[in-house]
Amino acid sequence: MNIVGDSEHFKQPFDHDEDYVSRAEAKREIAVYQELGVKLVSLSKSQLIKLELDELIYDNVLKTKIIKINTEAYRRQLQFIGKLMRNIDIEALQLEIKNVLNQNSNESAKQNVAEKLKDQLLTEGDSAVQALVEKYPVLERQKLRQLIRQSNKELAKTPDQASKAAVELVKYLRTEIAE
Known part of the structure; x- marks a missing residue:
């Protein structure tokens, strides 16, 4: 066997191996999993439940x-x-996290809209009810007026506390108005 002329002897093990992953590439991959782990830890418990993660x-x-x-x-x-997540589809999980975060921002936007409408209804009264019912025909005029009247009574008695009827009004507006 001729050592000097044997070119196979000097080839690196990864020259023929298509599955070879360099150490730097492996570390980059591990860092991605750990970053995703940090994102998971920053989510609330209800958001984690929506993700349907492995137990x-x-x-x-x-x-x-x-x-x-x-x-x-x-x-x-x-x-x-990060080590546990090496066996899951990382792209699918990232998409799920994005959807959950987007869903939460949509929920908070709906809550803000409902709160503004509630404030408008409580201050303006029947004219605001009429405009709202014209814009959203699914709303019941009688129920809106009843909740507004009850809320105003509760706020007159204890102005420093939140009105149960006002909370109910916000819930009603959130569920009936889908934007």
């Missing part, structure tokens, strides 16, 4: 929430979550 990942994300941030234990727990 092991879900439990470990909840455990991470009780660990102090900027500690070694927190860092290790995030690494472990």
Whole structure:
């Protein structure tokens, strides 16, 4: 065997291996999983439930929430979550997280619209009810007037407390007005 002329001897192991992943590439991939783990930890419990995560990942994300941030234990727990997520479809999970976050912003926007409408109804009275019913025919005029009247009575008695009828009015507006 001629060592000098043997070109196969000097070839690297990854020259023929298509599945070879460099160390730097593997670290970049692991960092992506850990960043996704950080996103998961930042979500609320109700948002996590909407994601329908694997039970092991879900439990470990909840455990991470009780660990102090900027500690070694927190860092290790995030690494472990990253390791657990190597077996899932990362693109699908990122899309689900985006949808959950977008859904929450839509919900808060609906809440803000309903709150503004409630304030307008309480201050302007029947003229605002008429305009709202014309814009949204699904609303019941009688129910709106009843909730407004009850809310104004409650606010007259205890102006510093939130009115139960006003909360009910906001709920009614949120459920009936779909924008």
